[in-house]
Amino acid sequence: MKKILTGLAACSMLLLLSAAADAQDVVEFLTGARVEGKVESIDQTKKLVTFAALIGGRSLDRVYTYSQIHAVTYQGKRYVLNPKTDAPSAEPAKPDAGTGRTTASPAKVDVKSIIGEAGRTPPDWYNSTPLDYPPTLDLSWPEKPPGGWNSKKNMGQYVWSEINPNPSHWRGGVKLLHHLLAMHKDNAEVRTRVIRSLGNMYFNLFQDYARAAFWWEHGGVGPTDRQAVSLAECYFRLGDRAAAEAFLHDPDRSSRTPVSDRMIKLWADMGETDKAVKLARLYVRSGGSKFSAYLFAGDACRTVGRFKEAMAFYQEVIDSPNGSYRYADRDRTRARNNLDAVRRFELFDISKVADGTYTASSRGYEDEVHVEARVAKGRLESLRVTKHKEKQFYSSLTDVPQQIVEKQAVQGVDATSGATITAEAIINATAKALSQ
Structure with missing residues (x-):
């Protein structure tokens, strides 16, 4: 224990000398769980570790007792507080159902x-x-x-x-x-x-x-x-x-959970593109709207670069009769815009776009969503929504442009949950603006 406290004392001194670290710190718990973020302070008297945990993309301050912790990694150095007798077995890596890529299971x-x-x-x-x-x-x-x-x-x-x-x-x-x-x-x-x-x-x-x-x-x-x-x-x-x-309703298993079109998007977000596509077809066979289901399925496919399938789903929406669906005209317009955007995706290369400011718009939930993109030295420097009439846009007006700038691409950008239509319009308008 003396050795442990000596290590923590050194760790505390480092905290006083350095305000931040580039690498993520890690707290490993005796339960087998772990969390990444930043060690804020260590109180040896009270035996507490204050940690800014990175959870769901957000930083949340947490205080943990020594008795909860197996080890702390700070600035690349690992300090063991309490030994573990039975380490949990890690799940094997598995192929992503939508892309075929092998991805390791996340830490518990x-x-x-x-x-x-x-x-x-x-x-x-x-x-x-x-x-x-x-x-x-x-x-x-x-x-x-x-x-x-x-x-x-x-x-x-x-x-x-x-x-x-x-x-x-x-x-x-x-x-x-x-x-x-x-x-x-x-x-x-x-x-x-x-x-x-x-x-x-x-x-x-x-x-x-x-x-x-x-x-x-x-x-x-x-x-x-x-x-x-x-x-x-x-x-x-x-x-x-x-x-x-x-x-969620799993189309590959017997499931009593009712089928919902919103499940299609979540399966896709979870990396299960094939499940998303199967669920879309199941939803339509069960009497659900082809408009919403195939728009979600098309989005799932285009996010992972399966453009041919995405275009087929969007075309199905365009060719579908209105029936009693009240948003048929709006969703058909969305499908046309998405189809056009997919064609632009395949040609999109930000490094070949000349310096300047570019504008375009695409149909959102209420009306056209207008964007302005600024390119300098082969990079997308900024992207912002300049005009819209959306009401339930939530964080999509800032979150989606930020993702596009970070990725320097419109492919693989996640649409904001609850504001999918607005997010989709921003992506499509950006593709249109930068491929003129």
């Missing part, structure tokens, strides 16, 4: 603990966010409010029309829902509505997968509920693939 993560810790603590901005809402708002939140649409009075409509489309209101929206939880502590029906809405906000607006999962779990979300696929995505993003798959 204690997702339940992550969800529990995040849910019990407020975001770092919560206490400084004021509680502010219209005095006309009916905080009783009846399931079916009387009268017509009135976003200044009806709570659900206020969330949809005033909070979701306005990023400056997002934090205040979370604060308001927590206020409603306290107000309705004895009303189980309203509390459940508020709790599930909190999950929606953390997922759609902040991509805070741990807190979204916490609130949806407390709201009793199950495999047949509307938020089920989103909860499955939370588990997947946090590192628990098995928990995610339990909420």
Whole structure:
């Protein structure tokens, strides 16, 4: 133990001398779980390690006791605190069903603990966010409010029309829902509505997968509920693939889980392109809309470079009769834009684009989404959305351009969950702008 403390003392001294490290630090737990991020501090007196854990693409501050930890890796040096007697066996690598590439299974993560810790603590901005809402708002939140649409009075409509489309209101929206939880502590029906809405906000607006999962779990979300696929995505993003798959219909196995078109996208995001394609066909055979299913299937194929299949799915959408589907014209336009974008994808090479500023637009959920791309010295320097009429865009207006700039390509960019149509429009408009 003396040797361990000496190692930790050296580690603490390094923390004082260096503000940051290029390499990821790692905490390995006695349970076999591990998490990457940055060691912030080590308190030898209290035997605590403060760690900024990188979970689901976000940094969350966590405090761990020595007794929980097997080893800490800081700036490339590994310090063992407690030996392990039974090391868990690693899962073998397996081929990706969509691409054929062999990928190693991710390290085991204690997702339940992550969800529990995040849910019990407020975001770092919560206490400084004021509680502010219209005095006309009916905080009783009846399931079916009387009268017509009135976003200044009806709570659900206020969330949809005033909070979701306005990023400056997002934090205040979370604060308001927590206020409603306290107000309705004895009303189980309203509390459940508020709790599930909190999950929606953390997922759609902040991509805070741990807190979204916490609130949806407390709201009793199950495999047949509307938020089920989103909860499955939370588990997947946090590192628990098995928990995610339990909420999905697997076309390769006997499954009682109802088929949903949104599952097609999640299977694709999980690297299972073949399952996504099979599920799309199963969904259509079961009476589901060919428009939504084959748009998702086409997107799944084009993300991994299976352009011929993607084009075939988009063409199926274009050729489909409207029937009773209310969004047929809009989705047919999306399919045409996607088909055009695929043709441009195959020719896309940012290094051959001349320096300058390029603009284009593509159809989103409400109307055209306009982008502006700036190229300098063979690199995409910036990309931004300059004009749109989208309402439920969530983080796609910033997240998708950031992905494209980071990748220096439009291929393989993930569409933001809950705002797939807006994200798709940004990708298509960028491809159009840079291939003129």
